[in-house]
Amino acid sequence: MPTTSQHTDSKSAGSLGSEQLSQSVTALKGVGAALAEKLTKLHISTVEDLLFHLPSRYQDRTRVTPIGAVRRGDEAVVVGQVSLSEVIKGRRQTLIVRLQDGTGSITLRFFHFNTTQKKQFQKGALVRCYGEARPGASGLELYHPEYSLVAQDQPVAVEDHLTPIYPLTEGLTQNRLRQLIHLALAELKKAQVADWLPKSLFPNLPSLKESLFLLHEPPPDAPVFELQEYKHPSQHRLIIEELIAQQLSLLKLRQQHKHHRAPVFNGTGNLSKRMLDQLPFSLTGAQNRVIGEIQQDIQQASPMLRLVQGDVGAGKTLVAAMAALNAIEAGYQVAVMAPTEILAEQHFNNFTQWFTPLGLDVAWMAGKLKGKARQAQLDQIAAGAPMVVGTHALFQETVIFKNLGLIVVDEQHRFGVHQRLSLREKGQQGDLYPHQLIMTATPIPRTLAMSAYADLDTSVIDELPPGRTPIETVALADTRRDEIIQRVSAACHQGKQAYWVCTLIDDSEALQCQAAETTFADLKTRLQGLNIGLIHGRMKAQEKADIMAQFKANKLQLLVATTVIEVGVDVPNATLMVIENPERLGLSQLHQLRGRVGRGDQKSYCVLLYHAPLSRNGKARIAVMRDTQDGFQIAEKDLELRGPGEVLGTRQTGLAQMKIADLVRDQYLLEEVNVAANKLIQHHPEHLTPLVERWLEGAEQYAQV
Known part of the structure; x- marks a missing residue:
C-alpha cells in the first residue's frame, strides 16, 4: 500500500492537468498548417510538446565582451565601430568589415551578402554582433555573425537570459522556434504542468515547472558550465524523468508479458x-x-x-x-x-x-x-x-x-x-x-x-570452450599493403585460409576506401596461384551461399568480403584476417569480424590496415582492439565512443532519440532510476501511461500492450 505522503503526491499530480498545455500548437499565435507540419517532424503537436523540446546547448548573449578580451573559439557579443568596409574580389566576392572598440579590433567576414548589407557598414557605424571567433588572415574573425546596427545615443541591447540552441528540422529557424517556445512558456505561467514524479521520490530536486522555465530561459547568472555539462539540478530533474519513462515502457512490457x-x-x-x-x-x-x-x-x-x-x-x-x-x-x-x-x-x-x-x-x-x-x-x-x-x-x-x-x-x-x-x-x-x-x-x-x-x-x-587460441591483433598503415599481400600468400600456400574484409562495395575516393570488387580484382592478379572468392551484400543469396560453401570446403583459400561475414561464419581453418579501413567501423563490429578467425587450435592473426592520419577516435578504437579480446570491455569502450543508438542499432527505438538523457553520461543515475520506476509501478500505476506518453515516441504501443 502507498504511504500517506505518496498518496497525497498522487492525488495532487492528478489534479494538475491543464487544457492550455494539451491544446494543439495551432492555438498559438502565428502557427498555421505549414508550420505545424514542420513541427510534427520534431514530434511536436501540442503546447506541452514544445515545452519538452529541450535545448541541446546555450549561448551567452547577456553581456558585451570587449574585443580585446575575445579569444579563439569564444562565442561572444561584441560592439564596435566600423573602421573599414570593403569587398574583396577573388574566386568569390567577400565582404570584409573591420570593427574596433578601443580595446582591440576584429574582422567580420561575409561570403553571402547583398547591396543593402554592404551599405549598412558605413565607416563610423556602431555594430553589435554575435559569433564564434576564428583565426583568419587578419587576426580573429567572425564568419557570418548575427548583427544589428546600434544608434549612437542608445544603450546596447543584450539578452536578459542565456540563449538556448534547439534541435531543428528543415524550414525552421532557431529564432522562430524560440518565439514559439516563449509563447508556450507564457501558457505555462497561467497553467500547471502535470508532475508525474511524486515529490517523495526526489525531495531535493526542483519542481517540473520551475525546471522547464529555467532550462528554456536561464537567467544571466545561471551557471553556464553546469548547463553545458548537464549537471544543473533542473536538467537532473528532467533527465531522471526521461530515464524513468524509458524504464517504465520496458518494465510494463515485461509485466504484461509475465501476466x-x-x-x-x-x-x-x-x-x-x-x-x-x-x-x-x-x-x-x-x-x-x-x-x-x-x-x-x-x-x-x-x-x-x-x-x-x-x-x-x-x-x-x-x-x-x-x-x-x-x-x-x-x-x-x-x-x-x-x-x-x-x-x-x-x-x-x-x-x-x-x-x-x-x-x-x-x-x-x-x-x-x-x-x-x-x-x-x-x-x-x-x-x-x-x-x-x-x-x-x-x-x-x-x-x-x-x-x-x-x-x-x-x-x-x-x-x-x-x-x-x-x-x-x-x-x-x-x-x-x-x-x-x-x-x-x-x-x-x-x-x-x-x-x-x-x-x-x-x-x-562468460567462458570460452577449451582449445580456443588467442588472436594476435596488429595495426599497420595501408602503405604496407604489399607486405600484407605477401603475408596472406605465404599463409595460404601453407594450407591456411584467410579473409580480406573491405568496408565498401563500390569505390569512394572521398572515404579513401578500397572497394571489395577492386580489391578482389587486384588480389586475383597478384596472387595467381590461389583460388579467391568474393562475397558482398548485393549478391544474390544463392551466390553468397555457394561462395561460403566453397570457402568452408577449402576450395577457396582467400575470401574477399564486406562486413556481411560479421556474424555466424565458422571456418576453423581460417587463421588470418585483414580488415581494411578499420577506423570506419565500430569496436563491436570489429570484434565480431575478428571472431571469424581463431576458431580452431591454430595460431590466428588479425591485421587492421588503416589509412593515415587517424582521428583521435580511430586511434582509440585500434588501441582497444590491440589490447583486449574481452567482448565486454570492448562493448563498454564502444558505448563510450559511439553512444547507445549506434551500439544497439538504429532499430532499437526510443534510445537514440532521447531528448535530454544520455545513457553513457547519466549511467550513474540508473540504479536510482530503477528503484523509482518500480515504486511508481507499485504505488502510482495511474502515472505510468501519461509519463511514458510525454517522453517516448510510439508510446501508444506501450499503452496497448
Whole structure:
C-alpha cells in the first residue's frame, strides 16, 4: 500500500492537468498548417510538446565582451565601430568589415551578402554582433555573425537570459522556434504542468515547472558550465524523468508479458541427453549454468523472456539447441530467427547436423525461397515441423505455425523490440504465448542492458570452450599493403585460409576506401596461384551461399568480403584476417569480424590496415582492439565512443532519440532510476501511461500492450 505522503503526491499530480498545455500548437499565435507540419517532424503537436523540446546547448548573449578580451573559439557579443568596409574580389566576392572598440579590433567576414548589407557598414557605424571567433588572415574573425546596427545615443541591447540552441528540422529557424517556445512558456505561467514524479521520490530536486522555465530561459547568472555539462539540478530533474519513462515502457512490457500464460516444458530430457552423447566435446561450466537458468524459466507457466549474452565462439547456439529440444520433447515447435541469410543458413546447417540423427526435421524459411520450394516449406511448417530456421521472412503472414512454443532470436539488436513482439503474437495459441530466448554475440554493457533490455532476464556465457587460441591483433598503415599481400600468400600456400574484409562495395575516393570488387580484382592478379572468392551484400543469396560453401570446403583459400561475414561464419581453418579501413567501423563490429578467425587450435592473426592520419577516435578504437579480446570491455569502450543508438542499432527505438538523457553520461543515475520506476509501478500505476506518453515516441504501443 502507498504511504500517506505518496498518496497525497498522487492525488495532487492528478489534479494538475491543464487544457492550455494539451491544446494543439495551432492555438498559438502565428502557427498555421505549414508550420505545424514542420513541427510534427520534431514530434511536436501540442503546447506541452514544445515545452519538452529541450535545448541541446546555450549561448551567452547577456553581456558585451570587449574585443580585446575575445579569444579563439569564444562565442561572444561584441560592439564596435566600423573602421573599414570593403569587398574583396577573388574566386568569390567577400565582404570584409573591420570593427574596433578601443580595446582591440576584429574582422567580420561575409561570403553571402547583398547591396543593402554592404551599405549598412558605413565607416563610423556602431555594430553589435554575435559569433564564434576564428583565426583568419587578419587576426580573429567572425564568419557570418548575427548583427544589428546600434544608434549612437542608445544603450546596447543584450539578452536578459542565456540563449538556448534547439534541435531543428528543415524550414525552421532557431529564432522562430524560440518565439514559439516563449509563447508556450507564457501558457505555462497561467497553467500547471502535470508532475508525474511524486515529490517523495526526489525531495531535493526542483519542481517540473520551475525546471522547464529555467532550462528554456536561464537567467544571466545561471551557471553556464553546469548547463553545458548537464549537471544543473533542473536538467537532473528532467533527465531522471526521461530515464524513468524509458524504464517504465520496458518494465510494463515485461509485466504484461509475465501476466500471459505459456506452455510448460516438463520433459524427461531424453532428447537433450542423446544430443550431448553425440557431441565430440563437453559443455563448459558457463553453458551448463545458462542451460539450467533457461530450464527453470520454461518449466513455468509464464513466458520466458531471456537474453543470453556470450562472446564470439562461447557456444550460444548449442545452449539454444538444448532449450529447443526441451520444447520439442513437450510436443511444441521451435522457431530460430537470424538477421541475415548467411547467419540463418549457418544455424540451419548446425541444427540439421545435430537434430537429423535424433530423427527431427528442420524446416527452412527465407526471402529467397520461391515457388514450389517455398510452398513445400510452408506446408512442412504448418504440419508441425519441430524446428524452423529462417530470417525475418518468418514474420510473413503466409507462414503459419501449428503450435509454436519457443522462439529463439539471434542478434536481437538487429531487429528491435517491436519485431520481437510481432513474432510473439504469431505464436499465440488461444491464451498461450511462446517462450522467447534472445541471443547476442555483441556483449551489451551492463549500464545499457539495464535500460535497453529492462524487459528481459539476462544470462551471460562468460567462458570460452577449451582449445580456443588467442588472436594476435596488429595495426599497420595501408602503405604496407604489399607486405600484407605477401603475408596472406605465404599463409595460404601453407594450407591456411584467410579473409580480406573491405568496408565498401563500390569505390569512394572521398572515404579513401578500397572497394571489395577492386580489391578482389587486384588480389586475383597478384596472387595467381590461389583460388579467391568474393562475397558482398548485393549478391544474390544463392551466390553468397555457394561462395561460403566453397570457402568452408577449402576450395577457396582467400575470401574477399564486406562486413556481411560479421556474424555466424565458422571456418576453423581460417587463421588470418585483414580488415581494411578499420577506423570506419565500430569496436563491436570489429570484434565480431575478428571472431571469424581463431576458431580452431591454430595460431590466428588479425591485421587492421588503416589509412593515415587517424582521428583521435580511430586511434582509440585500434588501441582497444590491440589490447583486449574481452567482448565486454570492448562493448563498454564502444558505448563510450559511439553512444547507445549506434551500439544497439538504429532499430532499437526510443534510445537514440532521447531528448535530454544520455545513457553513457547519466549511467550513474540508473540504479536510482530503477528503484523509482518500480515504486511508481507499485504505488502510482495511474502515472505510468501519461509519463511514458510525454517522453517516448510510439508510446501508444506501450499503452496497448
